[in-house]
Amino acid sequence: MAFDSFAAFLQMGKHGFYVWLSYGVGLGSLILLWWHCCYSRRKIVAGIKEFEARRQRRKTSKTTERVL
Known part of the structure; x- marks a missing residue:
């Protein structure tokens, strides 16, 4: 096994902060x-859905107003 204990694994030879920070930033992204x-x-x-509903309303309406 590469590490003696779980604490040593987390410390990663005193580079643990940067290693776990990079994993955190990657996962967060x-x-x-x-x-x-x-x-x-x-x-x-x-x-x-809104566009289709608006299109359906315009299609079914009998009178159309001309809005400038």
């Missing part, structure tokens, strides 16, 4: 990217 994709998808789907 991936989580933020995943959240942003889900949020954007929700907004896009809501926009499409």
Whole structure:
């Protein structure tokens, strides 16, 4: 085994802070990217539904007003 104990594993030869910080930043970036994709998808789907509802209302309305 490369490390004598779990504490030595966490310290990584006195470089543990930088190693675990880089893992944390990487994982945090991936989580933020995943959240942003889900949020954007929700907004896009809501926009499409709104557009389709508006299109359906315009299609079914008998009278159309001309708005300048």
